[in-house]
Amino acid sequence: MLRLIKYLVCVLCVVAGVSVADDYPQVSVDKLRQEIAEPVKVNMNEVPRGMAIFLDWAGTYPMILHRTEEDLRNLRKADFALLADDQDLWSEESILNSIFSYRTLLRARLYKQGLALAKSRAFRSLDENYLVVSTVSPLTGCNLLYKTGSEPEGAIFTDPCSSTYFDAAGRVLKGTLGGLFEADPERKAKYNLRVLPHKVTEDNLILLGELDPDELPEIKPDLQSTYAQATGFRQLAVAAGFNDVDKVRTLLKLGINPNRRSGEEEPLYNAVLGGSTELVRMLLEAGARPGGEYIKDAAEAAERVDVLRLLETYALQ
Missing domain, CATH: 2.102.10.10 (Rieske [2Fe-2S] iron-sulphur domain)
Structure with a gap:
């Protein structure tokens, strides 16, 4: 084909x-x-x-x-x-x-x-x-x-x-x-x-x-409503994808574990595709595991050289 x-x-x-x-x-x-x-x-x-x-x-x-x-x-x-x-x-x-x-x-x-x-x-x-x-x-x-x-x-x-x-x-x-x-x-x-x-x-x-x-037809996400109905981990994944740095910072301070749970979205993956470099660094500093190949692949597809360097740095720690 x-x-x-x-x-x-x-x-x-x-x-x-x-x-x-x-x-x-x-x-x-x-x-x-x-x-x-x-x-x-x-x-x-x-x-x-x-x-x-x-x-x-x-x-x-x-x-x-x-x-x-x-x-x-x-x-x-x-x-x-x-x-x-x-x-x-x-x-x-x-x-x-x-x-x-x-x-x-x-x-x-x-x-x-x-x-x-x-x-x-x-x-x-x-x-x-x-x-x-x-x-x-x-x-x-x-x-x-x-x-x-x-x-x-x-x-x-x-x-x-x-x-x-x-x-x-x-x-x-x-x-x-x-x-x-x-x-x-x-x-x-x-x-x-x-x-x-x-x-x-x-x-x-x-x-x-x-x-x-x-x-294009409008679609308006209601983040506050989503947060109100979600678990802490789900809130973190959503906030990471929507580049809500302040929400991610607050959730991490509350002790929400940033690592993936079975069947749920991964905050770090969402951040690589939708968040600033600051937000990606924040998750890595909080203990998010950087080793998944699919996360690296996402960063490469997005041409995010800065994020790739961060992932490599934290993978060596």
């Missing part, structure tokens, strides 16, 4: 009222806003039916699928009883659940604009021949697999981390979750793939970008 056009992966957004000690995450905000505004064009005349094009754009990891005739026949005769959410009723919840920093907040606004498109068109597409979705699983964050040959009838995508399947419109099939969730047999599949905002021209060019970030 083709992979076209390399773009910045890690993107962040900040709002007034949250202290920022250095140029991060603002520097990444500026890059993201520029990326959202610039056009990305894919000529689908050069992509045969059945082929998927994978891109890196605005941290959404788009996939553009040129549906086969069989895909279209299956969609036209789809048995809605097999679909967990044929009307995208759960998709807004899925989008809200993807937010753990101002980086993911801005990305969620892109998803929300794409959701409006999905709800308004047959097969969740501007053109029935093409599907434009994020390849990131809305449940696990794992990369989707395309036509492995093991999908049930009517499905063409698999989330390998939850054993869930999706049809050619990106709709999830009903079923009990497996993989990471096999210990919770009561939990069911319900989140569809996230459609991305795009345009299709008369000459079969698909256009991403050329969007005004200020005109």
